[in-house]
Amino acid sequence: MRFGILIYDGVEPVDLATFGVLSMARRVAPEISIFTVAPQKGAVAFSNGLTVLADHGYADCPACDALIVTGGPGWMAQCTNMATLAFLRDYKPERIVAGVCTGGMIMAAAGLLDGRAATTKQEVIGAEVPPVRLMRERHPKVAVTENASIVDCGHIVTGGGVTLGIDATLHLLERLLGERVANETARIMEYSRAWRANKEALPVVVQ
Numbered sequence: 669m670r671f672g673i674l675i676y677d678g679v680e681p682v683d684l685a686t687f688g689v690l691s692m693a694r695r696v697a698p699e700i701s702i703f704t705v706a707p708q709k710g711a712v713a714f715s716n717g718l719t720v721l722a723d724h725g726y727a728d729c730p731a732c733d734a735l736i737v738t739g740g741p742g743w744m745a746q747c748t749n750m751a752t753l754a755f756l757r758d759y760k761p762e763r764i765v766a767g768v769c770t771g772g773m774i775m776a777a778a779g780l781l782d783g784r785a786a787t788t789k790q791e792v793i794g795a796e797v798p799p800v801r802l803m804r805e806r807h808p809k810v811a812v813t814e815n816a817s818i819v820d821c822g823h824i825v826t827g828g829g830v831t832l833g834i835d836a837t838l839h840l841l842e843r844l845l846g847e848r849v850a851n852e853t854a855r856i857m858e859y860s861r862a863w864r865a866n867k868e869a870l871p872v873v874v875q
Contacts, residue, residue, distance in 0.1 A: 669844060670701045672732035672761065674771070675722055676752065677713045678742015682830055683769055684720070686736050689837040693853040697845050705729045707751055715740050726755040734840055735761045738833070739769030739789060743799075747777035756780060766825040766840055768833030770799050775826065782809040784821040785875045789829030790814060799829075817870035828870065834859060835866050 671690050687702060694700045706712045706722035714720055724730065737756070746752045756765070756778040767775045772788035775781055789799045804812040813819050818827050818839050827836030838859075842850035854860045 669697070669699055670703070670730075670732040671840075672729065672735045673702065673704050674735060674737045674752075674756075675704050675706050675712050675714075675720060676738075676742050676746050676749075678740050678745065679712070679714045679720075679738045680740030680769070680830070681714050681716065681718045683738040683740055683771070683833055684714075685831065685834050686738060686768055686837045689834055689841075689853065689857070692857050693841055693845075693849060695856060696852045697841075697849045700845075703730065703732070705735075707749070715742070726751060726759075729755070729759065731762065733762045733844060734764040734766060735759065736837065736840070737765065737767045737771035737774055739767070739771040739773070739829075743770035743773050746774045753778040763844065764823050764825055764840065766827065766836060768827045768836050769829045772826040773799055773803060775824070776803055776807040776810055780824055781807065781826070784824055785811040785813045785819050785873060786821070786824075786826040787813045787816050787819045787828050787873075788826060791829055813873050815870060816873040817866045818872045819875065820872060821875040832866065832870075835863055838863060839872065 690702045703723040705724045709725040769789045838850045854863045
């Protein structure tokens with residue numbers, strides 16, 4: 669089971685928790701493999717000084733079962749990056765494209781969310797505009813869902829802001845590898861209580 673994680677300049681480091689969840693899941697399901705992909709292979713400047721080396725660029729991105737699009741301050745530039753939008757439109761993972769946090773905004777800009785329900789980051793600071801409001805204003809073809817941790821539309825999945833990317837990745841594990849793998853991963857991460865609490869406060873919406 670191969671997972672790809674799309675990164676770019678300006679990703680928020682906490683969004684790389686998607687990789688961390690999958691790394692922990694490999695202890696339960698060693699058949700999992702993970703790679704990162706960016707506009708170009710090599711160094712990617714995350715927010716606030718972290719540098720991550722992308723395994724692949726768009727041109728040599730291998731096949732995967734699920735592609736996870738991360739979020740962070742760089743999402744705005746990616747929404748007008750023709751190479752990123754074309755990659756998302758043309759790349760065909762075997763099963764799922766998933767957006768975590770403002771990764772959903774990039775998917776919306778690529779047209780992947782048209783005619784579907786979706787969610788994205790809600791909580792902001794100061795004069796920032798909540799991305800969930802921007803999704804509603806900029807993408808009228810998307811049925812924006814605020815009160816959900818995850819919106820599952822089959823081969824398109826979106827998750828809420830920041831740490832809900834952990835929940836979205838556990839949800840993907842549950843769908844692709846079963847409830848035992850997801851629950852055991854949450855347990856060894858000591859995240860079971862938070863996952864249950866988030867499901868109660870912001871339930872998963874399946875369309």
